Amino acid sequence: MHGGWWRERYDRAHLAPLAAALAGHGVPVALIEYRRGPGCWPHAAEDVRAALDALPGSDAPLTLAGHSAGGQLALWAAARDHRRVARTVVVSPVADLAAADRLGLGAGAVRAHLGGPHAQADPLRLPTPPGPVTVLHGTEDGQVPLAHSLAYATRHGATVIPLPDTGHYAPMDPGTAAGARLLDLLRRG
Numbered sequence: 001m002h003g004g005w006w007r008e009r010y011d012r013a014h015l016a017p018l019a020a021a022l023a024g025h026g027v028p029v030a031l032i033e034y035r036r037g038p039g040c041w042p043h044a045a046e047d048v049r050a051a052l053d054a055l056p057g058s059d060a061p062l063t064l065a066g067h068s069a070g071g072q073l074a075l076w077a078a079a080r081d082h083r084r085v086a087r088t089v090v091v092s093p094v095a096d097l098a099a100a101d102r103l104g105l106g107a108g109a110v111r112a113h114l115g116g117p118h119a120q121a122d123p124l125r126l127p128t129p130p131g132p133v134t135v136l137h138g139t140e141d142g143q144v145p146l147a148h149s150l151a152y153a154t155r156h157g158a159t160v161i162p163l164p165d166t167g168h169y170a171p172m173d174p175g176t177a178a179g180a181r182l183l184d185l186l187r188r189g
Helices: 012-024 043-054 069-079 097-103 105-114 146-156 177-187
Strands: 062-067 085-091 133-138 159-163
Touching: 012 177, 043 069, 062 069, 069 085, 069 133, 085 177, 097 105, 097 146, 133 146, 133 177, 146 159, 159 177
Parallel strands: 062 085, 085 133, 133 159
Antiparallel strands: none
């Protein structure tokens, strides 16, 4: 699931190179789209749930993956114990909505687009997902602080993989070292 602070101008197109790289390795990929913009919660979550329900192979286990705001949605879906979610891999997720709102991250995106840090949307405050969660986060991320992923991992037992000298966007580019690390992790299934 793509990021973009739940803003309308960002869509799944920026994940096309990563999806193509995964598909090139034989990994089936679905780029989930969701409603974005002011007041998008809970509609974005409804869209994610509907997309997961519509995927073929009703018994096949899924790996949920998301970046930034898409990481928030992936963690939300995993915590809701969707029956097919086997594991979750997120990159620089907005995993602590209360802290993101307090810091005004994304130019106040939590308040502007979700209406505030709702407990039912906040990965940090949701139940621990039943499957394993792996978080990749660049140590030089200027959009979402690494501390938010570390707080999520402490509370929920997730594995955090810090990516040295890496910013917010590099892991989504399969041509970077961080992108290669993400591809490898996702290919392992």
